[in-house]
Amino acid sequence: MRLDPITDGELPALIAQIEVEYARQKVEQGGWPVEEARKAAIEETAESFPEGRPLPGHEVYLIRDDHEAPDAEPSGLLWVGALQSRPRTFFIYDLLIRPEARGRGWGRAAMEFAEQRDSARNCNVIRLHVFGGNTRALDLYRSMGYEATDLYLDTPLDPAT
Secondary structure: OEEEEOOOOOHHHHHHHHHHHHHHHHHHHHOOOHHHHHHHHHHHHHHHOHHHOOOOOEEEEEEEOOOOOOOOOOOEEEEEEEOOOOOOEEEEEEEEEOHHHOOOOHHHHHHHHHHHHHHHOOOOEEEEOOOOOOHHHHHHHHHOOOOOOOOOOOOOOOOOO
């Protein structure tokens, strides 16, 4: 497995992929209505990629299988960047491993890469967000020492009749 910095030519497809995946997660795990999730995902992604480029201090890597052809579809992505509101804090904006590539330790390897990268940049905290229903990711993060710092809990209510 290797992490390759994304090229300008790969960015448009990646941005579209991030929008689709983020909207899907908002619907499936966050309970959002489809159109609201889609609109929010597009707006939030546009804020993070003004003019189709990552914000300053943000880096996107494509996760590739060393044994596949160089032009093969990436097996995943890692998007990290400085959190503007908190000095010396970096944020993992996205870590995605395609279903067919899961179970190989690549998520853990990408997280370790991010930790080493950010530590070398004088970062003292790495933060991330995960949807509560993503138990596979939660298990990974907890096994690596990540702890919950904020927690939202929902319960459905019947509309008043």
